[in-house]
Amino acid sequence: MTTKPPMRDALVAAAFQLFLERGYEAATIDDIVALAGVGRRSFFRYFPSKEDVVFPDHERALADMTRFLEASADGDDPVARVCDAARLVLGMYAENPTFSVQRYRLTKQVPGLRAYELSVVWRYERALADYLGARYADRPDGKLRADVIAAAVVAAHNNGLRTWLRSGAEGDAGAAVDHALEFVRAAWNGEGATRQGPPEAEDDVVIVITKRRTPMWRVVREIEAGLAEEGSPT
Amino acid sequence: MTTKPPMRDALVAAAFQLFLERGYEAATIDDIVALAGVGRRSFFRYFPSKEDVVFPDHERALADMTRFLEASADGDDPVARVCDAARLVLGMYAENPTFSVQRYRLTKQVPGLRAYELSVVWRYERALADYLGARYADRPDGKLRADVIAAAVVAAHNNGLRTWLRSGAEGDAGAAVDHALEFVRAAWNGEGATRQGPPEAEDDVVIVITKRRTPMWRVVREIEAGLAEEGSPT
Incomplete structure (x- = not known):
């Protein structure tokens, strides 16, 4: 876990307040920094673009996931490991349910954010597929198996996550995602x-x-x- | 099959010539229309943006896929049907191997094109998942099953397609994709x-x-x- 500087949190809070009040397109970076009481340069110190402030924790989650996969032992079941890696991403959403639901609704409305999210999801999927590809290196069709299982795990995770987000983050996010991941694990785990x-x-x-x-x-x-x-x- | 107007083909050919000669970013829409010998308005009649000229046939392939899925009979095996739908997309690539390889290399180099491609792939995946979701409507976890199988089919298709594209489109694209899809069909078809x-x-x-x-x-x-x-x- 990395510590999050207060200025960064203030920028995220200001951005979301404005996105909800005025809409994503209408709220400018100048508006955000004015509300947060900082300069433009401070914004760009933390976020390369306006899209990035909507997804402030994905880089950390990606780094956590990569570390988690690198720490895998040879004896670990590869499918179980990637399911656990996906649960790390869920943890990021479950940490702050209100924010996650706001972001979910915003992303559905703004095509640019949807595109941003797809590129993030693709990076998670590649991280899982690279790990599985290394674990299956000696198997026939190892790369194919890795790609397909990584895609299935991501789809299951997102199905569980969206079920929870659509409910307004009522109920247990972990249970929804566990159920979805079990569906994949059961299909691919038996060898x-x-x-x-x-x-x-x-x-x-x-x-x-x-x-x-x-x-x-x-x-x-x-x-x-x-x-x-x-x-x-x- | 829709007929492709010659002006549209001329714009695609001019665009690719310039992208290969100068790079994607350096070649402007003005350069493309000048080489094709048409006006800017003609470009925008066929392509909403510069990205779209790189992927001129995806809308047609998406429409073909949707029609194909809508024409499915109740007796069709759902997994076999989505595998066949994915093969329709492959057909678009296999129609013009040289162009497909050029586009593959270009897309790997230009982040904006990669993002565009991810959004197209997402639309194919949604089309497959929507079809499967309707077919599995009465099953427990029908939506989950649909999402996971659609993602697996897309991942397998893309694995086979990339294998073929990386080889410089040597060999049989259909065989590479059939092999990959069979991997998914075998895992999910048995009920x-x-x-x-x-x-x-x-x-x-x-x-x-x-x-x-x-x-x-x-x-x-x-x-x-x-x-x-x-x-x-x-």
Whole structure:
């Protein structure tokens, strides 16, 4: 966690007050610095552009995510790790629900902000895909697998996040995103002899992967072994 | 297929000639219309901005994709349908390999074009997700499933497309994208009693999904029925 200078916070607060009062386009950087009681140069010390003040914490979240992925151990499950990395981004939104909801509504209205957000989301997705690509380097189609899983994790995260934001940040952001990420984890995590089904069926479905030429008696044994490992049916 | 007016083609050709000779930023709209031998108003009749002339066929591809999805019958497999919709977009790139490779290289160099491309990709992804969302309307987590599968299909398509573009458009674009899409189709398509494995194992793997409480004799029958349907092992 980096400390956030008070002047930076004051600029963000002033910007959002004006965006809500006057609209994003009508509020200028001059208006923002006047309200915050600082000079234009102070604005540009913290934010390269007006768009950046709308998303003041993404650079920090991206840096946190990159550090988190770099600290991954070889024994970590790659899909679980990228799901946890996505949860770090959610933490940024959940830290300040009111601000997150305001930003969500603003972004829906302003095409330039939507474009900015897409470029940020793309950077998160690349960070996840690069990590997965390194972990899957020795696998056939490792890069493809990495790209697809990273996209699926980002889509699931955003689905859970938007569900929470649309509700006006009522309820538990973490639960909404956990549910969405579990959907992806269940689909991609199973790479051994047994594999979890999609979450809607997780309580009562067994999935068995076996070689086509495996004799039936061995398939039956694999299924029984899988059931025993996961706990016997009630 | 819409017919493309010759003046529009001339503007695209002039724009790319100048972008390659001088760089994207240095070539102005005035330079482009002068080389094409038309007036500025003609440029803006076809292209809202300089970015749009770099991606002259996306609106047509988006319209084609939307029409194709709207024409889907209830009996169509939704995942197969969105994979076919993604192949329509590929067709646009494969129509003109030289132009596609030039654009790919240009887009990598110019952040504004990269942002434009992300917004186009987002619109394709929304079109796929909206279609899937309608098809999955009655399912638990239908919207989540739709978002995740749409993102996975787009990521796979782009992986195959980029592989082909990076090779300088040598080889078969369709084969690269088919391979990538098969990876997604295999992961998400299986919702019955049998299910294909991931492509790296497609020749010799059988996946069985069954209820945990299903008696073993019925599991065996399901496996045998699945094998018979897909052709018996050699």
